Amino acid sequence: MTSEIVQFFSVQIALLAVVLILHTYIGLHIIRRTLIFSDLVLDQLAAFGALAGIGLGIEYGTVQSYLPSMIAVLFGALLLALIKPRSRAIPREAVIGIMYAMALVASLLLGDKLRGGEAYVTKTLAGSMLWVTWPLVSITAVVYILLLVFHFVFRRKFIELAENPEGFRKEKFWDFLLFTTQGIITVLIVPIAGVLLAYAFLMIPAAIAAMFTKKWAGAVIIGWTVGFVACLIGLCSSYFFNLPYGPSLVLSLGLFFVVSIIVRCFQAGNKLYG
């Protein structure tokens, strides 16, 4: 029994530690460029791909179910990079939000035609920790490390894109690479964590870090540390009090976010109102 608990926590903690590094870094790009909806678009497309896979007879959560998700997500990354409103009156975030709505609509309409569709739609939102095994952690870790190396090598390009997108050459190409990275990690994480937790992994640690520092390396360290501690608390409360896995982790991350906002408000209150 004790060894089972140790093994369970080892797998979970290893996965969280690996996942949070890249998610925090990519999240910083998304937060600083206000492309908040982009992650939900990709998450929802990954879920749509998984649902389409079920429609084609592929079991949910298996290795084969990653393929339709990957195709849907790559298509999404391409659209995210290519579609930019010409008029300044329409924010890019609005177009991305509409893409999210369309991805959700596609999932819901597909869910209408699948037997037990409602259950699958909820499953893709909530995720399941039961699928987390050592082989899955190994695959996830390898892909994440490869992506981390890629982003470390091209970090100057991506940071310049975030800080000065107007004057950036080949913006659409680098945008596509950024969204593709986001898409790949989405495909890997959504069957395990669900849409909501995947979104929270990306947004919350990065948002907390972005409030406290403008530096990229410092922000990744802050985001990873806060995210890891919050996830550990969420994981323990989920396990020991038998609470839903994904929502417990998101709520724990959310608590840290609210506390960070309060801390930041008090820290700089005089500067604003003085």
Next chain:
Amino acid sequence: MFQIVQILGLPFLACIIMSSILGYLGIHVLKREVIFIDIALAQIAVIGSIAAHLLFEAPGDSPIAYTCSFGCVLLASAFYALVRSRIFQISLEAVIGISYAIAAAAALFLVGIAPGGHIHIQHILSGSLLWTGWKQIVTSLIVFSVIGCSFYLIRKPMAEISNNYQKNTIKDLKAVSWDFIFYVLLGVVITLSVQVGGIVVVFAYLIIPATISEIFARRLSMQLAIIWTAAITASLGGLLFAYKFDFSIGPSIALFLGCELILVSLVARFMQFNPKP
């Protein structure tokens, strides 16, 4: 023909009432660049409704459920209005987006410990437009008329704030109060609409017609005419599509709105259309 009118008549009426006010509010939401606000407030209202169900066993359309939802919306509105001037290096949209995730997780958390949770989630997303009754129509009509009149009365300060939202540097109590009023009124409209139509269609009514109108016009009256035409056409198309092919109504209408946007964007790009200010 008579059978179609009998089945789809009330849902269509509900669509017209909802889209009339949501379309107008969409103009403000686009200008303020707080696209997530609808999904976030809707999700926050849902928590109130689920809490009312768990605590008092109140059904979703009971006064207790509405009161709890409204209480949650009030809290969220106060939070957004207060926090806008006090957050650093991240946008209000990011805060709203994250609050959505927290609210959605809280809703999943609550239904996760209640049986039949997944059907409830599907219902929140897709809504139940097909089962719209006269009670919901009359309630929505009264509430939305009052809110519409309120927006007409305060149109000038609201337009001024929305037009300068991103560069607005006024962070006094007055600006916070106007923000609070905007989010509360928006929250009430969204709470009621989501009960009828579900999150997906409400989001689509709020953002898509307003985006279409921005492509073609800058004058408010013209924008409103475009918004209402787009919303009514898509509602009609979506309802008939859902009826004919047995799909959920809300997502079908959202799909038609999306198709309209794609179509007009292509036309505008092809014709190199540029609206006059």
